[in-house]
């Protein structure tokens with residue numbers, strides 16, 4: 001387990017991370033979200049021992065990163081935002097070098113590098129100098145470096161940043177496969193990625209945790225969660241509009257003159273699981289046919305904005 005305990009960091013008297021605590025269990029992929037400058041990278045650098053905290057600590061598999069850094073770091077893989085790679089080395093030379101630094105030698109060193117290259121789909125660029133690789137491949141090299149020693153705990157700082165959609169997909173698949181056995185903390189700005197990869201997400205804003213829940217539960221905080229958008233076969237009579245208004249706030253969208261249909265958006269004052277059937281009943285009784293009815297599942301980006309927009313800037 002990764003246990004983050006009351007971690008804080010001040011830079012020049014300004015608090016960047018403010019008493020953050022959370023845990024990540026084995027078999028869990030925890031999404032770490034927040035706007036630019038929220039403190040994600042700073043938190044990750046403290047967890048991995050690259051930056052001393054102002055207070056608090058992180059414990060990796062029972063080993064404190066401050067007092068037992070060798071044991072703690074041996075269990076951690078870290079993909080940093082700006083991964084340090086040696087551009088003149090070939091992919092294999094670089095990974096062999098990293099394996100040596102990690103304490104591997106002889107056949108074990110070769111095996112560690114080969115396994116990492118396999119898992120990160122690098123076999124076709126093994127002898128290519130790193131500076132000649134595309135951004136996606138350089139990212140895979142950084143990824144390979146972080147898993148060389150098959151760590152049980154992975155800290156991934158924006159692992160798909162700058163990759164094309166195909167590369168993003170491949171990296172996500174790699175993360176998903178590794179997430180079955182490891183504890184993974186992954187920071188990203190891509191909310192679709194969180195929905196696809198992370199059963200749990202942590203949102204930080206101005207150095208503080210503002211949410212810790214599943215993406216599905218977070219979406220429920222969207223004021224539009226459970227709202228219905230419906231297309232009617234013909235413009236709604238005034239009586240029906242009045243009845244629909246009793247269910248919530250009704251917004252009428254522009255009628256489509258070509259098809260003579262009308263679109264309504266109905267947002268309940270509070271969540272009502274049977275809103276759509278109530279709407280269907282009222283429309284049926286007024287003899288107005290429904291062409292289409294869509295129930296909003298809420299949007300993570302709306303909730304993200306609600307939670308991370310400073311109150312005075314809203």
Ligand SMILES: Nc1ncnc2c1ncn2[C@@H]1O[C@H](COP(=O)(O)OP(=O)(O)OP(=O)(O)O)[C@@H](O)[C@H]1O
Nearest residue numbers: 011012016034035036037038039040041042043081
């Ligand atoms: N070495 C440093 N010296 C001074 N201030 C720093 C330093 N590193 C980070 N900061 C500040 O700490 C705050 C948090 O930065 P951090 O890089 O952790 O944010 P982030 O959430 O990772 O942002 P992004 O999404 O842009 O990567 C920012 O205000 C940043 O300017």
